[in-house]
Amino acid sequence: MKRKIAIVLIFCVMLLITGCSDNSSEPKKSSTDFFAMDTYMNITAYGENAKQAISQAQKQIKHLDSLWSVTDKNSEIYAVNHSNGKATAVSEETAELLTFSLKMAERTKGDLDPTIYPVLNAWGFTTEKYRIPTESEIKKLLKKVDYKKVSLSEKSVQLKPEMMIDFGAVGKGYASDISAEILRDNGVSSALLDLGGNIKTIGSKPDGSEWRLGVRNPKGKGNIGVLSVSDLAVVTSGNYERYFTGKDGKTYGHIIDPATGQPVENGLLSVTIIAKDGKLCDALSTSLFVMGLDKAIDHWRQYKDFDMILITDDEKIYLTNGIKDKFSVEKDINIEVNVITDI
Numbered sequence: 252m253k254r255k256i257a258i259v260l261i262f263c264v265m266l267l268i269t270g271c272s273d274n275s276s277e278p279k280k281s282s283t284d285f286f287a288m289d290t291y292m293n294i295t296a297y298g299e300n301a302k303q304a305i306s307q308a309q310k311q312i313k314h315l316d317s318l319w320s321v322t323d324k325n326s327e328i329y330a331v332n333h334s335n336g337k338a339t340a341v342s343e344e345t346a347e348l349l350t351f352s353l354k355m356a357e358r359t360k361g362d363l364d365p366t367i368y369p370v371l372n373a374w375g376f377t378t379e380k381y382r383i384p385t386e387s388e389i390k391k392l393l394k395k396v397d398y399k400k401v402s403l404s405e406k407s408v409q410l411k412p413e414m415m416i417d418f419g420a421v422g423k424g425y426a427s428d429i430s431a432e433i434l435r436d437n438g439v440s441s442a443l444l445d446l447g448g449n450i451k452t453i454g455s456k457p458d459g460s461e462w463r464l465g466v467r468n469p470k471g472k473g474n475i476g477v478l479s480v481s482d483l484a485v486v487t488s489g490n491y492e493r494y495f496t497g498k499d500g501k502t503y504g505h506i507i508d509p510a511t512g513q514p515v516e517n518g519l520l521s522v523t524i525i526a527k528d529g530k531l532c533d534a535l536s537t538s539l540f541v542m543g544l545d546k547a548i549d550h551w552r553q554y555k556d557f558d559m560i561l562i563t564d565d566e567k568i569y570l571t572n573g574i575k576d577k578f579s580v581e582k583d584i585n586i587e588v589n590v591i592t593d594i
């Protein structure tokens with residue numbers, strides 16, 4: 252009898268051990284690359300449902316892309332932009348992102364302006380037919396730029412004639428939030444979403460360690476440093492990826508200062524924003540890039556609902572207190588690092 256109990260016990264222990272070793276092995280990994288919103292995207296997720304969750308998220312991103320494309324004649328934004336001053340019905344998603352964009356435009360005093368599109372278009376950034384518009388052309392186009400003139404009621408949008416909106420600065424961040432929600436609803440607790448450099452992480456890596464994300468060196472090749480995060484979004488804006496070189500030999504980037512209609516040139520090379528909310532990171536990365544170093548620091552001190560890493564063209568890094576222990580500069584990079592604290 253005793254022997255029988257002993258055998259049963261050994262069997263139970265064996266079950267426990269094998270059970271344990273099963274749990275400690277890495278959960279199933281699924282990864283998908285695709286092109287949407289004019290950029291390359293990758294979603295990598297772990298767990299039993301990961302594969303179908305990714306395909307659901309990918310479908311949703313393509314759907315959002317089809318709503319917000321400025322060039323696709325069937326998109327909602329295209330209809331709004333060609334409505335000639337008439338009210339146009341839009342989906343819940345479009346209304347939600349426009350509400351958020353207008354709120355952020357208010358918060359950043361117009362440094363983020365979803366109605367910048369006519370100016371952006373004149374520089375050729377949407378068509379890749381790049382050119383330098385004249386001062387008088389820009390002056391004229393700037394009259395059509397003013398987020399305060401957008402009226403949004405329930406689910407309908409009305410612009411003044413010739414005004415146009417563009418979600419280029421916020422769409423990928425919003426899409427990363429929606430996609431992460433889809434993954435979580437499918438039971439995924441560990442994932443990395445990279446929507447064209449708009450990163451969103453769910454949980455930590457399957458082994459429990461934090462995700463290590465490279466922060467691009469805006470002047471050279473490779474990374475300037477590495478950021479360790481879990482359960483956060485990380486979004487970078489800079490003028491080093493989408494730009495053109497004009498006939499005058501100067502380079503012009505795709506982020507426009509709505510106050511001047513000119514591509515931003517203020518000594519900042521890149522702005523990386525770190526926070527829970529992807530769309531907040533996306534909106535702030537673009538608008539703090541417009542603000543420049545001093546105003547960006549003031550903005551952080553006023554709101555403190557995010558962390559940031561700013562890189563300047565005089566080769567300095569400025570990062571906020573909350574992220575300083577999570578960021579390390581690459582060994583072969585020699586750069587001054589300044590920590591931004593409360594005053």
Ligand code: ADP
Nearest residue numbers: 362363364365367419420488505506507509537
């Ligand atoms: P990326 O799209 O490369 O990730 P951003 O999030 O910074 O970079 O968005 C830049 C895009 O936002 C531009 O390509 C343009 O569509 C739009 N944009 C440019 N300047 C502004 C601005 N001041 N306010 C709002 N949108 C802008």
Ligand code: MG
Nearest residue numbers: 420533534537
């Ligand atoms: Mg942005």
